[in-house]
Ligand code: SF4
């Protein structure tokens with residue numbers, strides 16, 4: 542006879558921190574959908590779609606509140622892949638001589654997010670992806686999002702790009718991403734900051750893969766849970782995941 546286990550009715554850890562962010566994600570999806578329908582009705586075009594992933598090699602900044610949501614969705618295999626990616630991002634941060642070098646090497650050498658399904662081009666954790674992955678939309682084809690495209694363009698092509706961006710409604714006039722859809726996500730950042738401060742008396746921000754790994758680290762989360770920022774930093778150091786560019790506690 543197979544004994545069935547009773548259902549686990551324990552609330553997810555740190556639900557007081559993650560619930561406002563989850564509500565923010567739902568609100569954002571509704572508002573972004575409405576905005577997009579209006580944009581397209583006015584003749585605008587957004588190129589993002591299923592299987593498009595050239596942006597999934599960019600560095601991503603998140604709050605620990607968002608990272609907890611992703612961390613709680615991962616199985617051990619994915620968690621291991623995220624940790625390896627976090628350590629590669631950290632090695633890059635330790636040796637990069639500038640922000641530009643950090644970003645370029647992240648895209649070219651650290652590479653694509655391990656949560657990307659390379660066969661289908663889909664995000665394998667779509668429902669628990671962080672804010673930045675939700676609010677990045679492109680008014681130009683994906684090749685303009687890809688690493689190395691700008692560098693490969695001639696000066697004349699770069700000037701044509703600038704002119705085209707400047708006359709494309711919805712951009713900020715400098716880059717081809719859709720600015721109002723980024724602004725719409727600001728309440729999610731605010732909700733994350735507020736819920737972390739209320740629950741822990743501090744905020745934690747940083748690299749997506751580093752924070753997702755630390756969100757599964759019991760020693761780190763125990764110190765965060767009691768508002769001990771210094772102790773949390775030491776726990777991150779012991780885990781080999783402390784770097785001021787990728788982990789901010791305060
Ligand atoms: S931002 Fe660019 S690469 Fe990312 S889904 Fe949209 S078009 Fe594709």
Ligand code: SF4
Nearest residue numbers: 597654656657664674
């Ligand atoms: S979480 Fe998903 S959408 Fe975001 S970078 Fe990773 S694969 Fe891409």
